[in-house]
Structure formats: C-alpha cells, structure tokens
Amino acid sequence: MSASYEGLxxxxVEKMKFxxxxxETSPDKMDSLMLGDLLRAVNINPSLERMKAFGIGxxxxxxxxxxxxxxxxxSELKKEVKDMGCYEDFIECLKLYDxxxxxxxxxGELQHSLLSLGEKLSDDQVEKLFDDCMGEENDEGEIDYVPFLQAMCEVQPAAST
Structure with a gap:
C-alpha cells in the first residue's frame, strides 16, 4: 500500500475507490463540490471549514x-476522526439542556443551538433536519432528544439487558 494512504x-481503500x-464525473476525475458527499458516503463528516482547507471549489x-x-x-481525515464528536458526545451535550x-x-433550545453554535446551520437546513429526524413535540414544547440524535446519526438503540 502507498505511504500516502498510511493508516488505511x-x-x-477499496470502499473509498468504490x-x-x-x-466521478469523468474517468478518475470528480468535481470538488462532490467531495463532501463522497466523504459522508464513507462515514467521514468534516466541517465546511475543513473541506475548504482541502481546496473544494x-x-x-x-x-x-x-x-x-x-x-x-x-487518510488524513481518518486520523482526525478520534478528535471529532461522536454520538455519545452529542448525547452528553444535549443533557445540558435536560x-x-x-x-x-x-x-426551541435545540433549534437555537443548531442555528447559532459551532458550525451554524441555516434555517432551511434545520427545518430539513427536523422534518427528517424529529419526533413529536409535547405540550410543554419539549422533544425526546435521544431518538432525534439516533435518527440524525442513524444509530440503532442499544439493546436492553
């Protein structure tokens, strides 16, 4: 294996090539705007800032x-994954609002967080995320955040023991 793919x-490598x-838009060429989609297809979710550092157009x-x-x-992003948040980290963050x-x-607190903290989402992105992943809101304006995160991260609930 090539040294430039160190750690893979x-x-x-085969999953990434597939x-x-x-x-790809032509033989062995892919438009840089598709880089984010490609990386998400192999379970890597870099921020937009990180993507810009790689030179997306x-x-x-x-x-x-x-x-x-x-x-x-x-290969470079795989090395950084250990520093990125995971499902359990997101749960711990939302517990602060619980x-x-x-x-x-x-x-409203979840919506505010998504619109204003970290890598901010747009109103349209939050609306789509809620449409795709959100359960029903109760009479007090609350949601169950664990099922929301499970849907957002596509995580299966842990089996009860």
Missing part, C-alpha cells in the same frame, strides 16, 4: 480531484 486498511466511482467545474487525491484526504433529567429538552 485495504478494505477502507465510492469515488459513484461520484466554489462552483461546479472549478476544480477536480482524482482517486489518489481523495484517498490522501480520506433540566428535569428526563430525556427531554425544549425544541
């Missing part, structure tokens, strides 16, 4: 990546 297992074929056709370049980016410690938080 053979099956990870995903690249889906997003601002419009279609402005820049392309080949398979090797994408593998190098994937004043009654009953697994519920105000929908």
């Amino acid at each position: 297992r053979v099956n990870e 995903a690249f074929q889906i997003y 601002k419009k279609a056709g402005e820049k392309t990546f080949n398979t090797d370049e994408c593998l190098k980016i994937y 004043k009654a410690e009953n697994g519920k938080m105000l929908l």
Whole structure:
C-alpha cells in the first residue's frame, strides 16, 4: 500500500475507490463540490471549514480531484476522526439542556443551538433536519432528544439487558 494512504486498511481503500466511482464525473476525475458527499458516503463528516482547507471549489467545474487525491484526504481525515464528536458526545451535550433529567429538552433550545453554535446551520437546513429526524413535540414544547440524535446519526438503540 502507498505511504500516502498510511493508516488505511485495504478494505477502507477499496470502499473509498468504490465510492469515488459513484461520484466521478469523468474517468478518475470528480468535481470538488462532490467531495463532501463522497466523504459522508464513507462515514467521514468534516466541517465546511475543513473541506475548504482541502481546496473544494466554489462552483461546479472549478476544480477536480482524482482517486489518489481523495484517498490522501480520506487518510488524513481518518486520523482526525478520534478528535471529532461522536454520538455519545452529542448525547452528553444535549443533557445540558435536560433540566428535569428526563430525556427531554425544549425544541426551541435545540433549534437555537443548531442555528447559532459551532458550525451554524441555516434555517432551511434545520427545518430539513427536523422534518427528517424529529419526533413529536409535547405540550410543554419539549422533544425526546435521544431518538432525534439516533435518527440524525442513524444509530440503532442499544439493546436492553
């Protein structure tokens, strides 16, 4: 295996090459605007700022990546994954809003957090996220945040023992 793919297992390289074929626009070329979709397809979710650091273009056709370049980016991001938040980290963060410690938080607080903290989402993105992942709000304006996060992260609930 090439040194530029250091840290990647053979099956990870094959998975990335397969995903690249889906997003390529011409033989061994992929528009840079598809880089985020490609990385999400292999379970890597870099921030927009991180993506900009890799040189994604601002419009279609402005820049392309080949398979090797994408593998190098994937390899670098895989090394950083340990520093990124995981499902359990998100649960711990939302527990801060769970004043009654009953697994519920105000929908308005979640919406405010998504719109104003960290890598901010747009109103349209929050609305789509809620449409796709949100359960029903109760009479007090609260939602169960664990099922929301499970749907958002596509995590299966842990089996009860």
